[in-house]
Amino acid sequence: MAPKSAAAKARSPAPRWQRRADARPEEILEAALAEFDERGFEAARMEDIAKAAGISKAAIYLYFPSKMALLEALIEAKVAPLAAQAQKLAAAGQADPLNALKLFATVAAARMADPKVIAVPRLVIGISGRFPEIAEYYRTHVVAKARGALEKLIETGIANGAMRKVDTAAVVRAFIGPLFFEAMWTHVLKGETALADPQKLIEQQFDVLLHGLEPRA
Amino acid sequence: MAPKSAAAKARSPAPRWQRRADARPEEILEAALAEFDERGFEAARMEDIAKAAGISKAAIYLYFPSKMALLEALIEAKVAPLAAQAQKLAAAGQADPLNALKLFATVAAARMADPKVIAVPRLVIGISGRFPEIAEYYRTHVVAKARGALEKLIETGIANGAMRKVDTAAVVRAFIGPLFFEAMWTHVLKGETALADPQKLIEQQFDVLLHGLEPRA
Amino acid sequence: MAPKSAAAKARSPAPRWQRRADARPEEILEAALAEFDERGFEAARMEDIAKAAGISKAAIYLYFPSKMALLEALIEAKVAPLAAQAQKLAAAGQADPLNALKLFATVAAARMADPKVIAVPRLVIGISGRFPEIAEYYRTHVVAKARGALEKLIETGIANGAMRKVDTAAVVRAFIGPLFFEAMWTHVLKGETALADPQKLIEQQFDVLLHGLEPRA
Amino acid sequence: MAPKSAAAKARSPAPRWQRRADARPEEILEAALAEFDERGFEAARMEDIAKAAGISKAAIYLYFPSKMALLEALIEAKVAPLAAQAQKLAAAGQADPLNALKLFATVAAARMADPKVIAVPRLVIGISGRFPEIAEYYRTHVVAKARGALEKLIETGIANGAMRKVDTAAVVRAFIGPLFFEAMWTHVLKGETALADPQKLIEQQFDVLLHGLEPRA
DNA sequence: TATGAATGAGTCTTCATTCAT
DNA sequence: AATGAATGAAGACTCATTCAT
Numbered sequence A, B, C, D: 001m002a003p004k005s006a007a008a009k010a011r012s013p014a015p016r017w018q019r020r021a022d023a024r025p026e027e028i029l030e031a032a033l034a035e036f037d038e039r040g041f042e043a044a045r046m047e048d049i050a051k052a053a054g055i056s057k058a059a060i061y062l063y064f065p066s067k068m069a070l071l072e073a074l075i076e077a078k079v080a081p082l083a084a085q086a087q088k089l090a091a092a093g094q095a096d097p098l099n100a101l102k103l104f105a106t107v108a109a110a111r112m113a114d115p116k117v118i119a120v121p122r123l124v125i126g127i128s129g130r131f132p133e134i135a136e137y138y139r140t141h142v143v144a145k146a147r148g149a150l151e152k153l154i155e156t157g158i159a160n161g162a163m164r165k166v167d168t169a170a171v172v173r174a175f176i177g178p179l180f181f182e183a184m185w186t187h188v189l190k191g192e193t194a195l196a197d198p199q200k201l202i203e204q205q206f207d208v209l210l211h212g213l214e215p216r217a
Numbered sequence E: 001t002a003t004g005a006a007t008g009a010g011t012c013t014t015c016a017t018t019c020a021t
Numbered sequence F: 001a002a003t004g005a006a007t008g009a010a011g012a013c014t015c016a017t018t019c020a021t
Helices: A004-012 A020-041 A046-053 A057-063 A068-092 A097-112 A115-127 A132-160 A169-185 A198-211 B004-011 B017-041 B048-054 B058-062 B067-092 B097-112 B115-127 B132-158 B168-188 B198-211 C006-011 C016-039 C046-053 C056-062 C067-090 C097-111 C115-127 C134-158 C168-187 C198-211 D006-011 D016-039 D046-053 D057-063 D067-092 D097-112 D115-127 D131-160 D167-186 D200-212
Strands: none
Touching: A004 B168, A020 A046, A020 A057, A020 A068, A020 A115, A046 A057, A046 C056, A057 D016, A068 A097, A068 A115, A068 A132, A097 A132, A097 A169, A097 A198, A115 A132, A115 A169, A115 B115, A115 B168, A132 A169, A132 B168, A169 A198, A169 B067, A169 B168, A169 B198, A198 B168, B004 B067, B017 B067, B017 B115, B048 B058, B067 B115, B067 B132, B067 C056, B067 D046, B097 B115, B097 B132, B097 B168, B097 B198, B097 D167, B115 B132, B115 B168, B168 B198, B168 C046, C016 C046, C016 C056, C016 C067, C016 D097, C056 D016, C067 C134, C097 C134, C097 C198, C097 D067, C097 D115, C115 C134, C115 D115, C134 C168, C168 C198, C168 D167, C168 D200, C198 D167, D016 D046, D016 D057, D016 D067, D016 D097, D016 D115, D046 D057, D067 D097, D067 D115, D097 D115, D097 D131, D097 D167, D115 D131, D115 D167, D131 D167, D167 D200
């Protein structure tokens, strides 16, 4: 998408079609994700991916050596930004962890309304049996990092006195679990969703999370 | 059709294959689930399912007309008991909803330690893009019913005064979400699991769920 | 169909089911012909033949060693009476060949209204590429004999002075061809048929055959 | 799509496969007809058709979506010219119908000496039970048209006074039947054929057809 | 004799991948 | 860089035939 830097341009005088060519890999990956998401990895056909990307089947092989490579590149491409986000969250939220969590949750919920966003985790679930390395990659690079960032936040919150002394892992599950569950319910099972109003969803979820179920004294 | 008389049984020890024939469909479904779980629906080979079931490829077709039918029968077979359980839960827990929930959660967590138990939901997630009817079937017959049963329980609890007046859907998510998330983390991503000690897991999860994150007054 | 002769009965005391069993081969052949005719030899399934004959698939093999054997037995069974008829025709018609021909044609046309009657020739045509021996068998045992019988009749007629001096083979073709053609048109192509009124059909056909196309002087 | 310019052609001698690609569908159909004719539709193997066409099994599917489609395309391709011929015959023969018929018959007989020519009708007969639509297609597009053209010719001949007042359908049968019968005898039953000398065959056939069997007054 | 169960061998069809241009 | 053509390998499904009872 982003045009080459000026420096790069200077080095290699870009022919007319170069710009488009540079975008090709990303276009292909996008098309691949769409097909994988709709049909599953095995049932997706290279032909269809090519068509969706607006090129010929054979052209895909100019950029990726195999269908498997497509999958791997896809995961990798989609994973990088998530990891970065987790870092940011952990760093930024240290001051007011509770508020950071809520803010983050609202943003996350809003993004999850977009079917494309859970496409990758859903895909990972689908292929994890066949390609455990990919599942592991996803675990270590995305989920574990996110859990870690959240745990750090919780710990800070507890140290702060902003939160009760609770099991951090449990809180992380209580934080991620409902969102993950609702996303699956919405996009996989096509159930009527609460994600349509993320603000409200998080409000209600945090009401439970913060104050608990017990009747107040 | 009619079972042999006791006398006949005594004389001729029921033919080896006759005994097995009755069990065949279930054996096949079990084998199919295992293969589907390991390879995914598309990548699973009928030959392997047959081998796993101890019969020939062609023999599968004596019991199921197609691979797809195998999938459907599988889902159906695994779904029935779950729906029943949901009913039972809703009925049995009316007296002491909070306790019922906790009890149920502990049992559920314990069962989720078994990889076979999430095999079906995981499979459904994997094929939902390609076979939306199956996803819908699963939603209405399992997840919606479970949600319904839990919601009823929560409502009773609130009416009881055993719980604070909270959004029931949010509580259901807060209840199911963490378990579902942990199960996926464990069996799909092969992360180190908290499911190994279900008692403790639920203890911690309920500590958060009941009392909330906020420091007590 | 025919019960065993008294002598045979005396030799082997027929159990209750024997009579039915004796009829089995014919029943099977009849069923086989029906299936072969409807689906073609290759596409016909032993299972369907069995069902049509009211027995189990395996039971067929008690009477015929293979599908191919079924075909051969079938042809043979259907061919025998035809050859006999040809003999009879040749013998019986010597006195008044022209009339014999016409009589024979009328009977033949009437029988050809029954789809079963062309089932065998049609089948032979269908498989002749794959089983030339069967085609040859049919040629020598049926068609050649019929042609021979007719030729003899024509020759007699010519010698008689009942007919003009014509090429006998040509007359035979002129005699059989139209009937054969109409039968195929009717039963294979499902065209509207003139076979419904055999009398009239032959009347018209013989009008042409006898008097020719040329305007009378 | 656009053919190369003359200049381009001069420079690069049209790629070997491009030239062939255009001919492929016809080559395949030819191979298919040969196999269908020899083995029958069901028994013919796509692999063999491919081999006969000099390509791989999969390549057939680049041009035809299924074995059935191959059959349909085949029939269609072979039928078109025949229908055209019938039109021509009807039109051209109006002046001297009798002579036109004789001429046409001689040509037809000559062509029928080629086994390939009856391959299609023979195939249609073989599969008509299983695929009645094809039989119907053949009836309406070939046989009915031919019958129609011939009938028109006869009618003209009668009106002309060139022929006696006879039943036209009967004459058509008397015209087509013997040829059809001889072709089947020759190519299906492998009998010794009169088709080797078409001139003579038609001479003899027309002697009967024109003057009839009756001794002249 | 009769059959339900089982299977080996085979066929159509698909598709990721390669090749010639 | 790009693609139309081609294919090898694989998999679902079928069916004539056999077997155990």
